[in-house]
Amino acid sequence: MVKCSLCQDKAIVKIPYAGLRLCKEHFTKYIEDRVRKTIKRYNLISSGMRVLVAVSGGKDSSTMLVILNKLSKELKFTLYAMHIDLGIGNYSVYSRRTVEKLSQSLNIPLIILEVKKILGYGIPEIASKAKRPACSVCGVIKRYLINATALELGADVVAMGHNLDDIITYAFKEFMNQNLNALAKLGPSTKSIKDLAVSRIRPLYEIYERESLLYALINNITFVKDECPMAREDSLDRIIKVKYFEIEERYPGIKLAFVRRFAKNIQYYQGTEPEFKKCKTCGLLSSWDICSYCRLSFKILGKYMGHDTRNYIRELLKNILIRT
Numbered sequence: 131m132v133k134c135s136l137c138q139d140k141a142i143v144k145i146p147y148a149g150l151r152l153c154k155e156h157f158t159k160y161i162e163d164r165v166r167k168t169i170k171r172y173n174l175i176s177s178g179m180r181v182l183v184a185v186s187g188g189k190d191s192s193t194m195l196v197i198l199n200k201l202s203k204e205l206k207f208t209l210y211a212m213h214i215d216l217g218i219g220n221y222s223v224y225s226r227r228t229v230e231k232l233s234q235s236l237n238i239p240l241i242i243l244e245v246k247k248i249l250g251y252g253i254p255e256i257a258s259k260a261k262r263p264a265c266s267v268c269g270v271i272k273r274y275l276i277n278a279t280a281l282e283l284g285a286d287v288v289a290m291g292h293n294l295d296d297i298i299t300y301a302f303k304e305f306m307n308q309n310l311n312a313l314a315k316l317g318p319s320t321k322s323i324k325d326l327a328v329s330r331i332r333p334l335y336e337i338y339e340r341e342s343l344l345y346a347l348i349n350n351i352t353f354v355k356d357e358c359p360m361a362r363e364d365s366l367d368r369i370i371k372v373k374y375f376e377i378e379e380r381y382p383g384i385k386l387a388f389v390r391r392f393a394k395n396i397q398y399y400q401g402t403e404p405e406f407k408k409c410k411t412c413g414l415l416s417s418w419d420i421c422s423y424c425r426l427s428f429k430i431l432g433k434y435m436g437h438d439t440r441n442y443i444r445e446l447l448k449n450i451l452i453r454t
């Protein structure tokens with residue numbers, strides 16, 4: 131039996147970059163300590179904050195919700211969870227049920243937004259009406275709904291479940307495109323802009339994908355194991371992830387060193403960001419006169435939906451906040 135580096139119990143995982151083998155209990159503590167350190171190192175959350183957690187039901191956001199819930203007492207912040215029902219058949223039905231179950235078990239108030247109720251269609255229909263890839267319209271809608279909900283809720287930050295491997299993948303892709311503006315948004319947090327955008331934070335910034343998966347499995351966290359049916363098998367993201375996995379196998383810790391250096395240098399990329407604007411129809415953050423969400427909704431419905439969407443969220447939150 132291979133023993134844990136910190137006690138006499140059986141090791142269940144080897145962490146090559148840290149030179150450790152850990153048992154179930156010490157691995158759980160190790161991950162929670164690293165999330166706590168990430169929060170402190172990058173000043174992601176301070177005492178008294180209202181934190182909105184975006185939960186898809188996948189392993190990362192579910193793991194993040196559980197860990198933040200544990201840390202919320204110690205670091206004294208309040209948690210709200212939100213989930214977007216994307217209207218993607220059984221995948222969405224199951225994801226929603228999973229998130230409902232998890233937030234209920236943790237006693238965290240949950241806000242559910244249904245894309246079908248807001249825009250009349252689910253993601254697959256919206257993609258085909260807009261003649262755009264599903265993930266592209268899905269990204270625009272999710273970003274908008276998360277930011278609008280955070281603003282209406284008065285949240286100080288929105289916690290996103292992006293892990294270290296996600297960050298490397300996005301960063302590499304954007305670097306290849308020389309999209310410095312997009313790179314500027316890949317740090318451990320983005321900035322809040324009063325009345326326009328709420329800061330997004332990434333508490334799993336230094337947690338490897340396999341660590342987040344193992345944490346969920348050994349702590350019996352229910353999460354959606356199936357992938358979204360709209361995800362493409364041959365996507366560039368997937369190829370980059372596999373390649374970086376091979377590099378990490380050969381050079382343990384190289385990915386962790388990268389995200390730390392990247393976070394340190396993020397200010398240089400941030401200097402390249404264009405001036406932000408306010409969407410003329412809904413009043414939220416935009417890079418153009420009309421934001422991507424309003425333009426997308428106009429394309430499929432002939433109407434800019436940002437304003438109505440914000441009202442819808444406002445009404446929804448009234449009921450939820452009365453109950454909490």
Ligand code: SF4
Nearest residue numbers: 264265268358360361
């Ligand atoms: Fe949305 Fe694409 Fe992710 Fe599915 S795979 S949830 S469509 S971004």
Ligand code: ZN
Nearest residue numbers: 134137153156
């Ligand atoms: Zn141990």
Ligand code: ZN
Nearest residue numbers: 409412424436
């Ligand atoms: Zn708009």
